[in-house]
Amino acid sequence: DARVTQTPRDKVTEMGQEVTMRCQPILGHNTVFWYRQTMMQGLELLAYFRNRAPLDDSGMPKDRFSAEMPDATLATLKIQPSEPRDSAVYFCASGTGTGKDTQYFGPGTRLTVL
Amino acid sequence: LAKTTQPISMDSYEGQEVNITCSHNNIATNDYITWYQQFPSQGPRFIIQGYKTKVTNEVASLFIPADRKSSTLSLPRVSLSDTAVYYCLVSGPNAGKSTFGDGTTLTVKP
Numbered sequence: 318d319a320r321v322t323q324t325p326r327d328k329v330t331e332m333g334q335e336v337t338m339r340c341q342p343i344l345g346h347n348t349v350f351w352y353r354q355t356m357m358q359g360l361e362l363l364a365y366f367r368n369r370a371p372l373d374d375s376g377m378p379k380d381r382f383s384a385e386m387p388d389a390t391l392a393t394l395k396i397q398p399s400e401p402r403d404s405a406v407y408f409c410a411s412g413t414g415t416g417k418d419t420q421y422f423g424p425g426t427r428l429t430v431l
Numbered sequence: 432l433a434k435t436t437q438p439i440s441m442d443s444y445e446g447q448e449v450n451i452t453c454s455h456n457n458i459a460t461n462d463y464i465t466w467y468q469q470f471p472s473q474g475p476r477f478i479i480q481g482y483k484t485k486v487t488n489e490v491a492s493l494f495i496p497a498d499r500k501s502s503t504l505s506l507p508r509v510s511l512s513d514t515a516v517y518y519c520l521v522s523g524p525n526a527g528k529s530t531f532g533d534g535t536t537l538t539v540k541p
Contacts, residue, residue: 358519359531
């Protein structure tokens with residue numbers, strides 16, 4: 318049963334520290350999405366990639382967030398420096414990139430910035 | 432982007448049929464409608480997808496009228512384990528920038 322994996326599952330850090338979240342999409346999927354979920358804002362799309370190229374990252378605060386896909390099996394989301402308002406659950410999802418695309422979500426990374 | 436509107440919450444009892452409607456007035460010709468379910472501390476999970484008319488699978492049915500400006504997720508005979516948040520998502524041919532709405536929190540009571 319193919320699944321999206323994310324690491325770490327939980328991360329507690331102090332303000333100002335760098336945070337790196339990793340995602341392994343389902344093998345063969347060519348589209349990767351990064352979402353952030355909070356009680357106040359719900360599910361927000363931060364960025365998405367197709368064939369490892371970033372197609373849209375307009376949802377990300379550019380000054381501190383960056384997303385990359387070093388290879389087809391790894392997507393990363395970095396926050397530097399982190400701030401308390403970044404506390405949220407970050408989800409990665411992968412898909413096949415068509416109009417009928419189903420997004421398969423990972424378990425999420427719960428980030429707490431103190 | 433097709434904006435979606437759903438009721439914030441719904442209550443039901445075990446064994447009842449639940450219908451959740453989503454409005455998407457500015458849906459584009461090539462957009463698909465997909466419904467997801469999310470339990471606490473988990474990522475959203477695919478339930479059903481459709482383009483027009485009716486789609487049925489082992490867990491739900493999806494009704495889409497001819498004008499496609501809304502869709503209704505139907506859950507037959509819900510159980511306590513169906514308590515979750517349900518999202519409808521409208522997305523285009525390139526799986527591009529699709530936006531999850533606020534979702535509907537369904538609470539199933541015994």
